[in-house]
Amino acid sequence: MSKIIVQDKSIAVPGETLAVGMDMLPGSGTYREGESIKANRLGLAVIDGRTIKLIPLSGRYIPKTGDTIICKVIDVSFSGWRLDTNSAYSAMMSMKDATSEFIARGANLTQYYDLGDYVMCKIVNVTSQKLVDVTMKGPGLRKLRGGRVIEVDPNKVPRIIGKQGSMVIMIKDATKCNISVGQNGLVWIDGEPLNELLAIQAMRKIERESHLSGLTDKIKDFLEKNGVHRTNV
Amino acid sequence: MHKELRSHIISFLHAGIRLDGRKLTEYRKPIEVEQGVVKTAEGSARVKIGETDVMVGVKLEVGEPYPDTPDEGTIIVGAELLPLSNPEFELGPPGIQAIELARVVDRGIRESKALDFRKLCIEPGKKIWMVIIDICPINDAGNLFDASSLAALAALQDAKYPAFDGEKVDYKEKTDKRLELEKTPIAVTVIKIGDKFIVDPDVEEEKVIDARLTVSSMEDGTLCAMQKGGDFPLTIEDIDKMLDIGIEKAKELRKHL
Numbered sequence: 275m276s277k278i279i280v281q282d283k284s285i286a287v288p289g290e291t292l293a294v295g296m297d298m299l300p301g302s303g304t305y306r307e308g309e310s311i312k313a314n315r316l317g318l319a320v321i322d323g324r325t326i327k328l329i330p331l332s333g334r335y336i337p338k339t340g341d342t343i344i345c346k347v348i349d350v351s352f353s354g355w356r357l358d359t360n361s362a363y364s365a366m367m368s369m370k371d372a373t374s375e376f377i378a379r380g381a382n383l384t385q386y387y388d389l390g391d392y393v394m395c396k397i398v399n400v401t402s403q404k405l406v407d408v409t410m411k412g413p414g415l416r417k418l419r420g421g422r423v424i425e426v427d428p429n430k431v432p433r434i435i436g437k438q439g440s441m442v443i444m445i446k447d448a449t450k451c452n453i454s455v456g457q458n459g460l461v462w463i464d465g466e467p468l469n470e471l472l473a474i475q476a477m478r479k480i481e482r483e484s485h486l487s488g489l490t491d492k493i494k495d496f497l498e499k500n501g502v503h504r505t506n507v
Numbered sequence: 508m509h510k511e512l513r514s515h516i517i518s519f520l521h522a523g524i525r526l527d528g529r530k531l532t533e534y535r536k537p538i539e540v541e542q543g544v545v546k547t548a549e550g551s552a553r554v555k556i557g558e559t560d561v562m563v564g565v566k567l568e569v570g571e572p573y574p575d576t577p578d579e580g581t582i583i584v585g586a587e588l589l590p591l592s593n594p595e596f597e598l599g600p601p602g603i604q605a606i607e608l609a610r611v612v613d614r615g616i617r618e619s620k621a622l623d624f625r626k627l628c629i630e631p632g633k634k635i636w637m638v639i640i641d642i643c644p645i646n647d648a649g650n651l652f653d654a655s656s657l658a659a660l661a662a663l664q665d666a667k668y669p670a671f672d673g674e675k676v677d678y679k680e681k682t683d684k685r686l687e688l689e690k691t692p693i694a695v696t697v698i699k700i701g702d703k704f705i706v707d708p709d710v711e712e713e714k715v716i717d718a719r720l721t722v723s724s725m726e727d728g729t730l731c732a733m734q735k736g737g738d739f740p741l742t743i744e745d746i747d748k749m750l751d752i753g754i755e756k757a758k759e760l761r762k763h764l
Contacts, residue, residue: 390509422515422526422711464515467522475528 282321285331286313292326301327335361335428335458337406339397342415344423344456345408347391350383357393357408360425360458365406367395372410392418392462394454414454421452421464424474426481428459433484434477441480441490448497449473472500513700513715520703526711532752534707535559540657540763542665547678550666550686554658556707558648560592563658565666565686566639569676572632580627580635584613586642586655593647611694611734612642612656615723619692619731622663626687629671638663638686649709652721652734656694657760663688664764691764692731693757694723697749699741704748706756720746722753726761730754 276295280286294310303314304326313319317328337343337359345357345365354368369377373386387393394415395408410416426434435442435455446453451465451473461477463470476493483489519526529535535557545551548564555561572579586609588596601609616622627636640662642655663686670680698705699718708716718737724730730750735741741749 420511420515422512467519467524471524471528 278321278326280319280321280326283318286317286319286328288313288315292319292328297324299325301325303328303330330429332427332429335359337361337363337365337397337400337404337458339400341397341457342394343397343408343458344392344394344418344454344460344462345458346423347387347389347393350387350389355383355387357395359406360428360456360460363404363406365395365397365408367393367408367410371398371408374411387417392423392460394418394456394462418454418462421462422470423460423462424477426459426461426477428457430481430484431455431457431459433489434461434480436490441493444490444494445473445476445497449476472497475500509714512711516712516715517701517703520700520705525705527709529707531703531705532756534756534759535709538760538763540661542661548662549669549678549681550662550664552658552661552665553645554654554661556650556654556657557709558646559650559654560645560648561651561654561658562643562645563655563662564641564643565662566641567666567668567676567686568637568639569629569634569671570637572628572635576624577632578628579624580622580637581624582613582616582622582638582640584609584616584640584642584659586612586644588644588647592644596647607734607736608651608655609642611652611721611723611732612640612659614732614734615656615692615694616640616659616663619690619723619725621660621688621690621692623687623689636668638666647710649713650696650707652696653694653707653760656692656723657764660688660691660693661764690725690731691761692723692725693760693764694721694732695753695756695760696721697752697756699737699739699745699749704745704752706752718745720749720753722750722757724754724757728754 276293276297278293280292290313291310298311300306300311303317304311305314311326313328315330317330320327345359347355348358349356357365359365395410396412398409399407442453442455449469449472451463451470454462539555541553544553545564549567550565553562586605588605590596640659644651666686667681668684670677670682697720698708698716700716716737717739718741721734723732
């Protein structure tokens with residue numbers, strides 16, 4: 275029988291032994307060394323049945339299969355586009371994954387996505403060498419036109435989105451902005467100037483106070499108190 | 508490349524507001540000036556404007572005067588844009604950006620006669636003090652011009668002569684004699700985007716500028732230097748407006764010195 279050393283939801287530092295024994299399984303952010311499971315990074319240790327995982331408190335984004343992310347085009351090659359994923363690894367989007375349109379042989383690829391454009395895409399594969407492949411075929415995956423992209427802490431993205439998207443929907447409703455949150459910590463936002471600023475302030479507040487309980491109510495108060503600058507449509 | 512960002516910024520400017528919520532002619536806060544941050548320099552300063560962070564060191568060396576000005580000392584301004592301050596900067600010899608930054612700071616100090624070069628003379632035709640001003644951006648979050656020139660001025664204010672016995676300079680020993688700053692030329696960079704004028708651009712705004720004008724002015728509002736940059740031309744009315752903004756904002760920055 276294995277022994278769990280840390281308490282559920284306690285803070286673990288890199289190298290700290292979380293559990294000893296082969297019954298427990300190492301989840302994300304942990305690794306097995308001999309009999310014991312150790313922490314890879316600073317975070318909250320969460321015991322979920324037989325697995326122990328670590329919710330990181332800080333750090334940059336690490337690409338993961340299935341994530342929907344916002345990327346910037348940094349290179350256009352013969353066969354596709356290279357994208358900056360806001361992490362240490364860049365992603366490759368091949369021509370066949372880029373659009374449902376027909377791309378003729380020898381076409382100028384910059385007419386689809388040019389350098390500096392932002393796109394919403396989904397990671398289809400991450401190799402062991404961290405080569406990232408993304409696709410833009412899927413619901414909601416598109417080129418982001420207009421608006422601007424801001425950077426938030428990727429570890430706080432789940433809080434910004436909220437349960438089933440509740441938080442981001444609340445901000446969208448209150449500010450009448452279009453918002454797309456990428457799991458890599460880039461957020462695209464477009465709206466009326468004052469409303470857009472309010473939405474950004476709300477997201478910064480979520481980032482700062484993500485560890486506190488009752489966050490949704492606080493943000494709701496904040497949005498109401500700071501007024502909605504509605505423009506007549 | 509930044510077409511969409513540009514149109515977004517312009518739509519904000521038309522609403523009288525900037526991407527970070529500032530007014531058009533508002534500096535980022537806080538503006539901090541810290542003097543005497545480097546022990547080994549004769550004078551030094553570190554200036555923060557928002558997230559932009561610049562350090563300037565002043566060294567004093569004894570050298571020979573130029574043949575055409577035998578009784579005048581001189582200043583040498585250098586800027587090194589460190590890769591740690593901005594991912595777009597690269598190591599190697601200074602590029603256009605670094606040279607321009609150094610020259611704008613140099614011109615502000617030189618043309619305002621902030622330092623009396625005659626007072627830097629030790630022995631006419633033979634020995635003079637050379638004031639070497641080195642600019643090191645620690646973090647480039649936009650508006651290096653204003654931050655650097657403010658830091659250069661603060662470093663000059665802080666500078667004290669090292670001990671000099673007529674032969675050798677002893678850098679380990681500082682005297683109480685300060686460099687005399689007679690004027691305080693403050694540089695303010697005014698940016699034109701579309702038909703709007705702003706000051707203190709952040710990184711995103713710097714990407715989409717049409718034109719910029721760095722205006723150096725003194726306490727009484729006298730102009731002492733200007734530098735135009737950016738791809739678009741300026742009309743005379745534009746320049747008049749930019750000068751007014753520049754001189755007005757310089758008063759604000761001078762309070763931090």
